[in-house]
Amino acid sequence: MKYGRVVKWLGVLILLLSMPWRLGWSGEQLGFPEKEELTFGFIKLTDMAPIAIAYEKGYFEDEGLYVTVEAQANWKVLLDGVIDGRLDGAHMLAGQPLAATIGFGTEAHIITPFSMDLNGNGITVSNEIWKQMKANIPKRKDGKPVHPIKADALKPVVEKYKSEGKPFNMGMVFPVSTHNYELRYWLAAGGLHPGFYAPKKGDISGQIDADVLLSVTPPPQMPATLEAGTIYGYCVGEPWNQQAVFKGIGVPVITDYEIWKDNPEKVFGITAEFAEKYPNTTIRIVRALIRAAIWLDENNNANRPEAVKILSQSNYVGADYEVIANSMTGTFEYEKGDKRAVPDFNVFFRYHATYPFYSDAVWYLTQMRRWGQIPEHKTDDWYHQVANKVYRPDIYSKAAQSLIDEGLASKKDFPDFATEDGFKPPQSEFIDGIVFDGTKPNAYIEKFPIGLKAKQSL
Amino acid sequence: MNTLLQISDMGMVFPTPKGAFVALEHVNLTIQQGEFVSLIGHSGCGKSTVLNVVAGLYQATSGGVILNGKEVQQPGPDRAVVFQNHSLLPWLTAYENVELAVKQVFSKTGEHSKTKTEMKEWIEHNLKLVHMDHAMHKRPNEISGGMKQRVGIARALSMQPDILLMDEPFGALDALTRAHMQDSLMEIQQELNNTVIMITHDVDEAVLLSDRIVMMTNGPAATIGSILDVPLARPRDRLALSRDAEYNHLRSDVLKFLYEKQRKVENLNAPVNKCDQGENANHAA
Amino acid sequence: MDRQVSLALMQDDELLPKWVDTVKRWGVLFLSTVAGPVVGIMAFLLMWSVAAQNIQTSLGQFPGPSDVWTQVKNLQAEHIAERQKADAFYQRQEERNQARLQVDPDYKPKIRAYTGKETFLDQIFTSLKTVMSGFIVAALIAIPLGIAIGLSRGLYQSVNPIIQVFKPVSPLAWLPIVTMVVSAVYVTPEPLVSKSYLVSMFTVTLCCLWPMVVNTAVGVASIDEDLVNVSKVLRLPALKHVQKIVLPASIPMIFTGMRLSLGVAWMVLIAAEMLAQNPGLGKFVWDEFQNGSSDSLGRIMAAILTIGLIGFLLDRGMLQLQRWLSWDKSSAER
Numbered sequence A: 001m002k003y004g005r006v007v008k009w010l011g012v013l014i015l016l017l018s019m020p021w022r023l024g025w026s027g028e029q030l031g032f033p034e035k036e037e038l039t040f041g042f043i044k045l046t047d048m049a050p051i052a053i054a055y056e057k058g059y060f061e062d063e064g065l066y067v068t069v070e071a072q073a074n075w076k077v078l079l080d081g082v083i084d085g086r087l088d089g090a091h092m093l094a095g096q097p098l099a100a101t102i103g104f105g106t107e108a109h110i111i112t113p114f115s116m117d118l119n120g121n122g123i124t125v126s127n128e129i130w131k132q133m134k135a136n137i138p139k140r141k142d143g144k145p146v147h148p149i150k151a152d153a154l155k156p157v158v159e160k161y162k163s164e165g166k167p168f169n170m171g172m173v174f175p176v177s178t179h180n181y182e183l184r185y186w187l188a189a190g191g192l193h194p195g196f197y198a199p200k201k202g203d204i205s206g207q208i209d210a211d212v213l214l215s216v217t218p219p220p221q222m223p224a225t226l227e228a229g230t231i232y233g234y235c236v237g238e239p240w241n242q243q244a245v246f247k248g249i250g251v252p253v254i255t256d257y258e259i260w261k262d263n264p265e266k267v268f269g270i271t272a273e274f275a276e277k278y279p280n281t282t283i284r285i286v287r288a289l290i291r292a293a294i295w296l297d298e299n300n301n302a303n304r305p306e307a308v309k310i311l312s313q314s315n316y317v318g319a320d321y322e323v324i325a326n327s328m329t330g331t332f333e334y335e336k337g338d339k340r341a342v343p344d345f346n347v348f349f350r351y352h353a354t355y356p357f358y359s360d361a362v363w364y365l366t367q368m369r370r371w372g373q374i375p376e377h378k379t380d381d382w383y384h385q386v387a388n389k390v391y392r393p394d395i396y397s398k399a400a401q402s403l404i405d406e407g408l409a410s411k412k413d414f415p416d417f418a419t420e421d422g423f424k425p426p427q428s429e430f431i432d433g434i435v436f437d438g439t440k441p442n443a444y445i446e447k448f449p450i451g452l453k454a455k456q457s458l
Numbered sequence B: 001m002n003t004l005l006q007i008s009d010m011g012m013v014f015p016t017p018k019g020a021f022v023a024l025e026h027v028n029l030t031i032q033q034g035e036f037v038s039l040i041g042h043s044g045c046g047k048s049t050v051l052n053v054v055a056g057l058y059q060a061t062s063g064g065v066i067l068n069g070k071e072v073q074q075p076g077p078d079r080a081v082v083f084q085n086h087s088l089l090p091w092l093t094a095y096e097n098v099e100l101a102v103k104q105v106f107s108k109t110g111e112h113s114k115t116k117t118e119m120k121e122w123i124e125h126n127l128k129l130v131h132m133d134h135a136m137h138k139r140p141n142e143i144s145g146g147m148k149q150r151v152g153i154a155r156a157l158s159m160q161p162d163i164l165l166m167d168e169p170f171g172a173l174d175a176l177t178r179a180h181m182q183d184s185l186m187e188i189q190q191e192l193n194n195t196v197i198m199i200t201h202d203v204d205e206a207v208l209l210s211d212r213i214v215m216m217t218n219g220p221a222a223t224i225g226s227i228l229d230v231p232l233a234r235p236r237d238r239l240a241l242s243r244d245a246e247y248n249h250l251r252s253d254v255l256k257f258l259y260e261k262q263r264k265v266e267n268l269n270a271p272v273n274k275c276d277q278g279e280n281a282n283h284a285a
Numbered sequence C: 001m002d003r004q005v006s007l008a009l010m011q012d013d014e015l016l017p018k019w020v021d022t023v024k025r026w027g028v029l030f031l032s033t034v035a036g037p038v039v040g041i042m043a044f045l046l047m048w049s050v051a052a053q054n055i056q057t058s059l060g061q062f063p064g065p066s067d068v069w070t071q072v073k074n075l076q077a078e079h080i081a082e083r084q085k086a087d088a089f090y091q092r093q094e095e096r097n098q099a100r101l102q103v104d105p106d107y108k109p110k111i112r113a114y115t116g117k118e119t120f121l122d123q124i125f126t127s128l129k130t131v132m133s134g135f136i137v138a139a140l141i142a143i144p145l146g147i148a149i150g151l152s153r154g155l156y157q158s159v160n161p162i163i164q165v166f167k168p169v170s171p172l173a174w175l176p177i178v179t180m181v182v183s184a185v186y187v188t189p190e191p192l193v194s195k196s197y198l199v200s201m202f203t204v205t206l207c208c209l210w211p212m213v214v215n216t217a218v219g220v221a222s223i224d225e226d227l228v229n230v231s232k233v234l235r236l237p238a239l240k241h242v243q244k245i246v247l248p249a250s251i252p253m254i255f256t257g258m259r260l261s262l263g264v265a266w267m268v269l270i271a272a273e274m275l276a277q278n279p280g281l282g283k284f285v286w287d288e289f290q291n292g293s294s295d296s297l298g299r300i301m302a303a304i305l306t307i308g309l310i311g312f313l314l315d316r317g318m319l320q321l322q323r324w325l326s327w328d329k330s331s332a333e334r
């Protein structure tokens, strides 16, 4: 935890230095928002729920914020919207603020003061691929496949396609999406190479040396693209895995909960400039989102059916109630009829889900390095500095503390802000059992059999 | 009588994709105040060109036109034109068509200005003159061809021009209507005694209406072949004249000119040397 | 006619055929103006519902006429519900402003527009507004430009190649550039209208521009030579020449261009809204497609019918305007 401590002191130092512009410590009255009319973007996925709930439950209005919530066509449009100011903030892929800040893709300083959820994604393959995979999966006594299903089962299928000269295509939603890294993690854990990026050579297709060719498709179009046969499978957030089951066009084989238990997923992204210009607004946004997250997980997910109803409105996710409910209410349907309990498939607040941990940022950066999106070796310090620049627990803490002070949240549900250093203890619940310690990113990168080594460049 | 208009040594060369085309050469004509002159000749010989130069719509390439002692440079309401195809503005009523001209000519301050009511009276007066007062507020597409031509004449007359230029004004009308129009025109002439140049290729019309008939040779390089005086007494009556020996004599003179001296022979290869001449004339001008 | 009928009833053999004839004539008129279209529409609905029953999509059965009608009613109900939510929103805002004034007397209360979702009706209105404003902007540019080009041979020759090259370009190809330029140029802290509205509007403008310029120019250039000569003889000043001769003479062609471009503009706008996710009917269709709910196809069909109906009404409207403004009634038929 040595690095963690260093980072923490660094953070405190920065905070002290920037005191004049930033809001005072807790206890001081939170001021009125500087900017009251806001537009937030989202992609039609169930994990945008905190935004919808904060709107529908009036949490934004309670903060004096008048928010318009707008669906975006794809992740790129959404990110550009935040960068060029058309959007004040958005539901983002965790990788997006990091990639933008380090300049992979459009360069801009985006920060995240709030993590939106844990888990919530799945990998789905077409019926045709499932038929072939199924032969390689051990069965339980009741005849159903043993979970988690590893990519080992997919490997012979991919090899068959390769030997027949057919490219094996799969879809993910964005180059720096959680889905890209999760799909890659799962494939690589099963011995399938998902391909390298080489931005220095101008290759951003991410298909160098690939066994499986990954390409970008916006989430809501995944089922249609699978149905059209353009891709054989995809990794996407809900409800687009359950949609495949309902439409009878594909079978989800694994959830990201099984790939990495309680993995951080979406974040709420704003520009650093916005946070600096409108500090009260920023804190108030986070307050509203925290309250929405609390509501979503309250009383053991008791509010989920109501949340599903809201999400199924055409201006939010818009899919049928049953489709969204399938994953939001504690279950997940794999093969048609194979519905299993996954109570933590969507976590919005429990397990400190909304706290922006530096270690989460570091994990995404390690994956960017692993697959070549970060083309060159970086020091452990660099990883921590980027995390520090993008993830802003300082803002989160102020918002949470003020909620606690007002009795709108209880202290026990949050990390102890006085001692929390932003690094989760080493995590081992990955599908391949490799342990992640956010304080030692380079050592972590070295552990993967498939992927660039710490000092390797393409 | 004094000279109103003088055309002196007028020549016209048109540039065409195939080279310069000499349409007119050495056209000389003097017209007295109050004279009615008709231009007759085969189609395509250059009658309209002469008229257009007088109107100022074309610029002669050599020679020129002097009206009232001043050289004609551009079109103007002192040389009102009645076109073959009436050329009324289809979106305006008969009244409004005349009004457009009257307003343009008489609304300027000066000796010729008219007040609003004077203008209205003047417009109605001119329409009455051509017997169109009953259909003043009809649009061109609601009246017959003859009526349109009447309105066209009314519009030209309303400008109080020094000279009235008419390019086959009745060419597109049926014989009966044409006769009516000719009678009307004679009636108006009796009253106003305008100076008129009228193009026609109708021999009877020419003899009936004119004081002089200017007969043109065939083009290219057309010019005036001969001029025939028509000393018939006015007012003229078409029925009486048809039995009149002099009338018939004049008529056959014109016919002879057209169908013996200037028989139209279609020449497919335009004479090249004429074109060269035209080019030279062009440079000279 | 009454007399004829009563006479006929008096069994006047002579008049009977006449009476029958009248009935026949009315019958034919009825058949051609009312019965014809009704039969056509009925047949279409029948074929549609039969076909719908036989098409299975992954979103369920293809919606038939009755499903679409249900969705139309749903959309209307949603609209009403949303309006009620809006009213509540304004009331809450009022109260909140009051409460803030208590603690913060310097605060200048402000009423913000409703932030909720745009209903189908709102989207229709947005699209209409966009297409009309884009169209008017195009007309304001294209008609004077077309007149200038039509009047001046030199200008025609210098502008013509540009027009010929740009005319066949789909305005959708311009969309990214329009988007970027609007974003770059239109920067105000308190925007009067949204960027996306401007982007859609300019796309429509670009789309309308060329047909209008070309038709106006052709209309102006092909004015009867005699009419131009009339103007010359009268020595009409340039402006009066345009006003009294050129404009009225080219009105039929200008309208032809306007109708043509409005028709294309409406189609392009829908596509542009789909592509750029700009508010309007196109976005509605795309959102519903993305939602992939079991109602989506029915809602999309409702939108398609609406788009068609509006396109038809726009064309009729232009025709009516042309009838009203143009002297040449024959050019405004069909």
Ligand SMILES: Nc1ncnc2c1ncn2[C@@H]1O[C@H](COP(=O)(O)OP(=O)(O)O)[C@@H](O)[C@H]1O
Pocket (backbone or CB within 6 Å): B014, B015, B016, B021, B023, B041, B042, B043, B044, B045, B046, B047, B048, B049, B050, B219
């Ligand atoms: N603008 C022009 N350019 C070229 N040639 C012309 C032009 N106007 C007339 N011409 C030619 O000049 C000749 C005389 O024409 P025109 O005066 O119209 O004959 P008319 O009126 O006697 O029938 C014709 O051969 C015609 O083709």
Ligand SMILES: [Mg+2]
Pocket (backbone or CB within 6 Å): B047, B048, B049, B167
């Ligand atoms: Mg002629």
